[in-house]
Structures are given as C-alpha cells and as structure tokens.
Amino acid sequence: MSSYKDKKVISIGIVSDLTGLSLRKIRYYEERGLLSPGRTEKGGRKYSFSDVETLMKIAERREEGVQTAEIKKELVKDISRQKVRDEMIKGQLNAQFGLRKR
Amino acid sequence: MSSYKDKKVISIGIVSDLTGLSLRKIRYYEERGLLSPGRTEKGGRKYSFSDVETLMKIAERREEGVQTAEIKKELVKDISRQKVRDEMIKGQLNAQFGLRKR
DNA sequence: CGTGTAAGGAATTCTGACACG
DNA sequence: CGTGTAAGGAATTCTGACACG
Numbered sequence: 001m002s003s004y005k006d007k008k009v010i011s012i013g014i015v016s017d018l019t020g021l022s023l024r025k026i027r028y029y030e031e032r033g034l035l036s037p038g039r040t041e042k043g044g045r046k047y048s049f050s051d052v053e054t055l056m057k058i059a060e061r062r063e064e065g066v067q068t069a070e071i072k073k074e075l076v077k078d079i080s081r082q083k084v085r086d087e088m089i090k091g092q093l094n095a096q097f098g099l100r101k102r
Numbered sequence: 103m104s105s106y107k108d109k110k111v112i113s114i115g116i117v118s119d120l121t122g123l124s125l126r127k128i129r130y131y132e133e134r135g136l137l138s139p140g141r142t143e144k145g146g147r148k149y150s151f152s153d154v155e156t157l158m159k160i161a162e163r164r165e166e167g168v169q170t171a172e173i174k175k176e177l178v179k180d181i182s183r184q185k186v187r188d189e190m191i192k193g194q195l196n197a198q199f200g201l202r203k204r
Numbered sequence: 205c206g207t208g209t210a211a212g213g214a215a216t217t218c219t220g221a222c223a224c225g
Numbered sequence: 226c227g228t229g230t231a232a233g234g235a236a237t238t239c240t241g242a243c244a245c246g
Contacts, residue, residue: 004106004151009116011216013237014148018111023238024207032206042215044238046116049106067205113237115216125217126228134227144236146217169226 008038008046015047019055029058032068034075110140110148117149121157131160134170136177 016023029035030045035054038046054075061071118125131137132147137156140148156177163173 007151009120010111011113011116011237012239013142014111014113017142022207024209027239028206040115040119040215042239044215049109062206069205113216114218124228126230129218130227142236144218146236164227171226 005049008048008051010047010049010052012037012045012047015052015055018052019059021055021059026055029055029068032072034058034068034072107151110150110153112149112151112154114139114147114149117154117157120154121161123157123161128157131157131170134174136160136170136174 010018012023012026015021015026019026027045030037035047035051035058037048037051040046057075057078058068058071061074062068066074112120114125114128117123117128121128129147132139137149137153137160139153140150142148159177159180160170160173163176164170168176
C-alpha cells in the first residue's frame with residue numbers, strides 16, 4: 001500500500017526548500033485543513049513526499065487565484081481518484097502475474 | 103533510476119528515531135565513510151531513506167561484532183550487487199513490455 | 205482571506221574534545 | 226576502535242498576535 005512516499009519524516013524547513021513556499025504558507029494551508037503533517041514528540045511538524053506533492057498542487061492552484069476552501073475540495077476528489085487508479089493498477093498487475101501458478 | 107528513496111531530506115533526529123541509533127553513532131559511521139548524507143546550507147545533515155536502510159544494515163553487522171572498516175567493504179559490494187539486480191529487473195520488464203509495439 | 209513579520213521561548217543540530225577501554 | 230557526554234554556539238521551529246487588505 002504505502003511506502004517511503006507516505007512516511008512523515010521531512011521537517012518544515014526542507015519542505016519549504018522543496019516547494020518554494022514560505023513557512024507561513026505551509027502552516028496556513030494546514031490550518032485550513034488542506035493537509036495534515038505528523039508531529040514529533042516535541043511538536044515539530046513532519047511531512048511526507050505526498051504532502052510535498054500536495055503542497056505543489058496547492059501552490060499551482062493558488063497562483064491561479066483559487067481559494068483554499070476550493071482547493072480543499074479538489075484535493076479530496078484527487079484522493080478518491082488516486083484510490084481508484086491504485087486499484088486498477090493492482091488489478092492489472094494481478095491479471096498479468098498474480099494468477100500465474102508457474 | 104532514483105526517486106523518493108534517494109532524496110536527502112531527513113534530519114538526523116528523525117533518522118535516529120527511525121533506526122534507533124544514537125546521534126553519535128550516526129555521525130561516527132559517516133566519519134568512517136560508511137555513508138554520506140547531504141548538507142543543508144547551514145550545515146545540517148540530510149539523509150535519504152536509502153541512508154536509513156544502510157544504517158540499519160550497519161546496526162545489524164555491528165551487533166554481530168563486525169568492525170566499521172569491514173562493514174564499509176561489505177556496503178561497497180552491496181552497491182555493486184544492487185546495480186546488477188537493477189539492470190536485471192530492467193531487462194525483465196523490457197522483455198515483458200518494452201518490445202511490445204502493440 | 206492569505207500572508208508577512210517581530211517576539212520569546214523551546215528544541216535541534218553542529219563541532220571539537222575528553223573519557224574509557 | 227566505538228561510543229558517551231558536557232560545552233558553547235548557531236540555526237530551526239513553535240505559537241499567538243498584529244498588520245494590511
């Protein structure tokens with residue numbers, strides 16, 4: 001299912017470098033519920049590569065003038081599509097290799 | 103080729119959590135040349151998931167009493183094997199799908 | 205609404221060194 | 226050789242708030 005891509009291990013400073021977004025923006029998008037990073041014991045935010053990708057999508061949409069509330073809805077849809085796609089790929093691979101008893 | 107697995111984005115504290123190794127050990131293995139993390143502008147160490155896996159191998163071998171110099175040699179071999187394996191998989195996939203013009 | 209910024213404090217990380225063995 | 230630790234300093238991150246629009 002998941003893998004390195006979903007492990008929450010990147011601190012906000014690195015995420016800022018990766019995305020080009022300010023710390024303020026990254027925290028704000030979280031406040032608006034567009035993503036939810038993990039936390040270290042002491043309260044430090046930890047992001048996954050998926051989160052970084054989400055942030056890049058957000059940045060794009062924001063540049064187009066889309067408000068965070070709207071972007072939030074889009075992200076939810078993206079997640080559903082993602083799931084469907086994953087299932088299809090899984091099915092494909094299964095059809096190719098999964099049933100081969102040899 | 104590479105991907106998330108090889109991106110240097112994890113700080114040493116998280117790596118310590120992930121591997122169970124002390125900061126001291128992690129830095130020492132670097133000093134001995136068993137791995138080479140990236141650096142942020144200000145000098146902070148940044149590790150990849152591959153580095154984390156390498157550290158776990160190191161931890162195993164150390165528990166068996168193997169010295170760092172010896173482990174270092176083993177790691178170099180591992181990398182060669184890795185490359186060969188990657189090539190084989192690539193060849194496999196190519197044989198399965200790559201030539202299909204349909 | 206979205207983002208910048210100064211504020212004060214807490215937690216992280218860095219390096220070089222001494223210790224023990 | 227491998228690892229712990231105390232030391233001093235620098236860089237990171239956190240939260241809540243005020244500002245502007």
